[in-house]
Amino acid sequence: MYIYQRSTPRINYDAYEEIFLWKDDNLPIYVMDNHRLALWCWEQEYAKGTYSKIRVIHIDRHWDGNACLNIPPNIKPVGNMSIDEYQDQQNSLGNFKLFLWDNYIDYFKQKHLNLEIKDFSSDNKSVRKWKTIIKYLDNLVVNPDEFLIINLDIDAFFTPNKNPLNKWLDKMSLVLWRVKKCLRQYQSKIVVTIAFSPTCCYGEKILNGLVREMKLIERDLDIDMNLWKCLAPFYK
Template sequence: MRSMGTGPGQQRSRPSRVAVMRQSSISKDRTYSGTLMSGFCVRIGAVHFQWMKLSKQGHAMISMDEGKWLVPFKGRGSSAYTQLNFLWQHENVFVMDNHRAAMWCWLQRIKPTSSHSLFHIDQHYDTRTSHMNEWLKKVPSCWDIPIEDYLSLTVAHPAIGEIPLLSWDNYLSIYLELFGRHLNSVNFATHRVGERPKQEIWEHDVWDVPENLDYWLKPELAPWIMNVDLDYFFCDASDDQPPQRFLSPDFISGVFDVIARKRNDGTIGVVTIALTSTKDLTGGWGPAVETARLGLSRLGIDFALP
């Protein structure tokens, strides 16, 4: 095994803030007063301080306003199965609450009929195939469609009528069925929940991920799809308790630090992150958003929902 240089037990510093000073007019009575203003601004007498959040790499953090709300935030409702409450993008990073939109995001940044690779980090395989023949009949002949059309694709269910074609447990199996022959390497780090992919895959144990992720994401197999579900960092608790985040902040930061480096050097072509903010998988919106803020801060994104 090859070490990525920082294991889950090592302490990492939080994003820092820096003061950038510029001269402003001196008040007539030269009284020094401080007022905290939006954007981390403080005016003290003759000196104006502009505070900016910085990423770990020392760059200014990207705010949510600097990205695109491809699906505007609808509120903290259910994220189960097919409900998508938001989809946000900055460059090749896409964040959503439900993984069903991930395939559309990949198709915006990856040419699926050219050689590429996939790394899937998730509690679940997301590769249900129970009605694959019916699903494939409903996929569009051209995937150059807006997100609204993608989400509106439907398929007939024998008991309840038309249902969304793409859900949180079949978007990946459909992608593998359509484009799997173009994948150089298919990697899964999961809790091995759900139907295992029919394709040949590499499976990785959770404890091996921080130390080896950098090594597994080989540049010669690029571009990589990096697909992360935050429920990976959670596990079931006792019967009367919500799921608990069982992996430490250092573990999570270590994983996202590798993703940041590999994204910056071009090895990763697209990053999709799902919050899966359901009470039975992550404990709900609170824990899911907190984990998203931690992970995305390592990518230089100051994640916050309206």
């Protein structure tokens, strides 16, 4: 189901603008175009249980962090915000949105001191190889009092050419198969967030790659998003 779906075409490119947020009806899987919405999804699922530890597995083409936060005082907990409140929340200076694609993880870290992050972003060269990610997921053990977040950023705009995209999709499929296994095993204490970042995508080759990535995720996770129907009006 769509939690949020933009109703008007995008006029200008905005890295902090959303087109959609989708959630599976049966599984804790959220798919979005702007990764800044992931924090809201995490808090919705985290609030359903009581945990002493949170583990975030972050798989990305770059690290989504280290931006300025400027948190306003007495802010409502994200878990109590509607999606509209979250999207519109201003920073303490009142001159920009608070939750951005490059600070949502930092905000989560500040609010949850019982947090462990396993960073598999390409910026982290020590763990960037696919075999390291796959080995980690294969050996993953989640404790009974632990909440698991698997955070994937597809970043289609990084793979505009055919051959790199094919290689990327092949490796991502291996990861998604393991994510599906985690969903089956830890369904009551896991959330999976996936971002495509299509607002950064321009050109026919990149958009074709975006469609292929959507189909890959639908196939490997056994979900039916029908996202291209939602996104097509924004790329005419």
